[in-house]
Amino acid sequence: xxxxxxxxxxxxxxxxxxxxxxxxxxxxxxxxxxxxxYQQHPGKAPKLIIYDVSKRPSGVSNRFSGSxxxxxxxxxxxxxxxxxxxxxxxxxYTTNSTYxxxxxTKVTAL
Amino acid sequence: QVQLQESGPGLVKPxxxxxxSCTVSGGSMSNYYWSWIRQLPGKGLEWIGxxxxxxxxNYNPSLKSRVIISADTSKNQFSLNLSSVxxxxxxxxxxxxxxxxxxxxxxxxxxxxxTVSS
Numbered sequence: 255x256x257x258x259x260x261x262x263x264x265x266x267x268x269x270x271x272x273x274x275x276x277x278x279x280x281x282x283x284x285x286x287x288x289x290x291x292y293q294q295h296p297g298k299a300p301k302l303i304i305y306d307v308s309k310r311p312s313g314v315s316n317r318f319s320g321s322x323x324x325x326x327x328x329x330x331x332x333x334x335x336x337x338x339x340x341x342x343x344x345x346x347y348t349t350n351s352t353y354x355x356x357x358x359t360k361v362t363a364l
Numbered sequence: 365q366v367q368l369q370e371s372g373p374g375l376v377k378p379x380x381x382x383x384x385s386c387t388v389s390g391g392s393m394s395n396y397y398w399s400w401i402r403q404l405p406g407k408g409l410e411w412i413g414x415x416x417x418x419x420x421x422n423y424n425p426s427l428k429s430r431v432i433i434s435a436d437t438s439k440n441q442f443s444l445n446l447s448s449v450x451x452x453x454x455x456x457x458x459x460x461x462x463x464x465x466x467x468x469x470x471x472x473x474x475x476x477x478x479t480v481s482s
Binding site for chain 1: 411470
């Protein structure tokens with residue numbers, strides 16, 4: 255199973271909105287509404303920020319939102335803040351009853 | 365609040381078996397799935413496999429021939445054995461919980477670095 259495709263890096267000015275795409279296939283992203291997103295700061299474990307495409311866990315800022323169209327899921331960070339600088343990974347359930355992660359995107363607040 | 369903690373040797377010799385444990389505190393293992401996920405140095409995340417509390421398992425096809433995941437619910441622990449390791453298995457290993465077979469990994473353990481070297 256191949257990793258989901260994400261851009262290596264995305265940047266934006268503080269206060270701006272940025273969007274990270276996550277492209278898979280009909281066997282994963284396109285086939286299920288089970289896409290989740292994780293934020294990982296350096297040296298830390300990943301933290302769940304979006305699940306089931308667009309649901310936010312309790313305690314996660316509403317500046318994070320998720321969506322999906324076809325085989326591509328997206329994470330949008332509104333009102334970018336310095337604390338949002340981190341690596342972001344998408345993940346999807348697959349037809350093989352397994353899970354695949356994205357290649358990861360480094361977000362920088364300019 | 366459930367917390368997970370990985371433990372095990374930080375250094376394993378090539379061709380030997382990597383063995384890690386994950387201790388679950390603050391909750392029961394019942395009715396949940398428990399996964400192992402790894403992150404190669406400077407790279408992305410790779411799902412290794414899961415075990416349901418009742419004992420059923422599923423593994424990443426790319427690692428299936430070398431992986432065994434087991435659980436001891438009486439100790440609130442589950443374990444990873446990865447055999448015939450090489451330097452390519454050097455990674456940070458995480459354990460994580462998911463509420464259904466389909467869904468999100470949450471929470472995660474803090475991770476433990478395992479280096480494969482002679």
